[in-house]
Amino acid sequence: MAVKRSRSASRVLSVLEGIAQYQPVGVTELSRRLDDDKSAVQRAIMTLADEGWIRATETRPTRWELTAHMLTLTYSAHLSNALVQRARPMLEALHSQSAETILLCIPDRGRFVVMDVLESPNLLRTVPYVGMEVPVATSATGRAVLPYLSPEQQEELLGEPVSEALQTKLAETLVRGYAVSAGDVFPGSTNIAAPIVEQNGVPVGAVVMSAPTDRVGPDRWDWAGGLVSDTARRLSRGRARANATLTAA
Numbered sequence: 001m002a003v004k005r006s007r008s009a010s011r012v013l014s015v016l017e018g019i020a021q022y023q024p025v026g027v028t029e030l031s032r033r034l035d036d037d038k039s040a041v042q043r044a045i046m047t048l049a050d051e052g053w054i055r056a057t058e059t060r061p062t063r064w065e066l067t068a069h070m071l072t073l074t075y076s077a078h079l080s081n082a083l084v085q086r087a088r089p090m091l092e093a094l095h096s097q098s099a100e101t102i103l104l105c106i107p108d109r110g111r112f113v114v115m116d117v118l119e120s121p122n123l124l125r126t127v128p129y130v131g132m133e134v135p136v137a138t139s140a141t142g143r144a145v146l147p148y149l150s151p152e153q154q155e156e157l158l159g160e161p162v163s164e165a166l167q168t169k170l171a172e173t174l175v176r177g178y179a180v181s182a183g184d185v186f187p188g189s190t191n192i193a194a195p196i197v198e199q200n201g202v203p204v205g206a207v208v209m210s211a212p213t214d215r216v217g218p219d220r221w222d223w224a225g226g227l228v229s230d231t232a233r234r235l236s237r238g239r240a241r242a243n244a245t246l247t248a249a
Helices: 007-022 027-034 038-050 069-073 082-098 140-148 151-158 164-176 218-235 244-248
Strands: 054-056 064-066 101-107 112-118 179-182 189-197 203-212
Touching (some): 007 027, 007 038, 007 064, 027 038, 082 101, 082 112, 112 140, 140 151, 140 164, 140 179, 140 203, 164 218, 179 218, 189 218, 203 218
Antiparallel strands (some): 054 064, 101 112, 179 189, 189 203
């Protein structure tokens, strides 16, 4: 007996694929590209938005783009990603050395996304998850990567020029050799990060140690930073070149 297909499900999947291909995209443009009824496309969009697969941009008229939710579903597929696969053994070694939560983060469309996580065995620990979005300006990840980007690349990632306060944080990263975010993203959580650099000198991600501030306070930043920086350096295939503006400052 033939099983009846769901036309509405097919439309939702078609709309999801269309948004992935043309994002950020509005309802009118998407319905034209898919050659489908605008009202039906709009209903599919609202379904996807309600379920967390897509989100509205801040532009007017509203346009739509994918969220990082896709990463959570396809975690096993992403493990085949070259960087994730190459990083895993070194992240495991860092995890064993530190007994803290270890992350691998990569830049993705104006934000960073957690691509791999090894949770601390301690009862009190931070618990980020694969697919979690990480802010650029306030995170250790962002502060580890931004100093090695051009002003144009920094502005593209941030969505705005680097503020004076952030410029100070980035200069501190260059002095230390690692980046710190102490309670700036989540109160009570300290994150230490260092960039992973490709052969062209451009950072492609960051290694991050995440821990309760009570356990990794300022007196242990150099300890954590040394471990994280060493891991990131061994994962890198090139040498990072600092932004000349920060170097001059």
